[in-house]
Amino acid sequence: MKLPIAIAVLMLVLVANTEAEEEPTLEERFTSFGNQMKEITGDLATKTKDAFEKFHQSEFATKTRDWFTEQIEKVKQKMEETFSK
Structure with missing residues (x-):
């Protein structure tokens, strides 16, 4: 009687463990990927804008414009x- 109960408990533990470690669905992966891309492009845009502003305010750019x-x-x-005469 103890052996079937022990086996049942082990099966419940195994099922609970496998359910806890479910892999993300395809939709969750795409959502995660989209969020990562949004973050990367946001960072890239900010860095690019900062670089252009630094260049615009640099001594070289100012002297060139002048x-x-x-x-x-x-x-x-x-x-x-020439043409006013």
Whole structure:
């Protein structure tokens, strides 16, 4: 009588253990994957935006913009001098 009870208890423990370790369903995997991709792209977008802002505010970018502005002003002055006569 003790042996069938012991076997029944072992079967219940085995069933409870296998139910506790269920693998995620396909839907849960896709949801998890989607959340991971959203997090990665959000981080990437933030890092890219920060990098562009740092470059925009860098000394090189500022000097380049100023140089182009000066060159455009010189061309405008030459055009006015040439075609105003």
